[in-house]
Amino acid sequence: MTEGRTRRAQNFEVRPIGVIRSKLKARSKAPKQGSEGAPNAWLEVYRFAAQALDGLAVGDEIIVLTWFHQADRETLKVHPRSDPKRRLSGVFATRSPDRPNPIGLHPVTVQKIGKNRLRIGPMEAIDGTPVIDIKPVLCEIQKH
């Protein structure tokens, strides 16, 4: 067990499959979760990956995986929801975008399907956020 922790693990390269196009332009103005008043957005899929969209339909609930390109990857502890009154917590117990691998999970609904793009929402990620995967939902979206 100790061996597994001390051996240097191999790194992997993530290649974005698309990008978010949104009227949200600044991280400071974005809601923390999609359910907190986020707008719809376009998910533009790069040409190399476009055929992987086949089978998606309007009304589908999907999970969009993004890479928070503006995150601080050295952060291991945060005050949840940036509230200094809340106790410092490990980032794995929070949804902070600042974390070693700044991957965002966004449950959204497919609103429209265009050529190599999906209209989705609600989406709190800002314009230009790289998209790294799209998956069918694995669970019901929490309503609260």
Place this chain on the structure above:
Amino acid sequence: MTEGRTRRAQNFEVRPIGVIRSKLKARSKAPKQGSEGAPNAWLEVYRFAAQALDGLAVGDEIIVLTWFHQADRETLKVHPRSDPKRRLSGVFATRSPDRPNPIGLHPVTVQKIGKNRLRIGPMEAIDGTPVIDIKPVLCEIQKH
């Protein structure tokens, strides 16, 4: 819009934060989903990331993000659940581990907490699978 699709997007480096230790040793023997009879497993967290676990507790429902290191990243279409009778579908409409960025999402429960490791389950990922993030659930786990 065309510009966004044709411009070469920046790639990113994923650094594993831990590894799965499981009695499941071969991908061919692993269930396709955790809910299909998968065992519990240990999630060993590397020392550099261990303090990011603070705040997690036994009984927590979490989502473990893995990197399917044996996946084929060139695959864009598959028969869902490897069933040749099912129509070929884009991988973004499926849970195939073969996809451009082979990230797995695993909803699990924390069973035990050890020094720099979590006992979790049910977990269908095989022994040695790199773990790249841990998050609180964003939704109720689907029961079917």
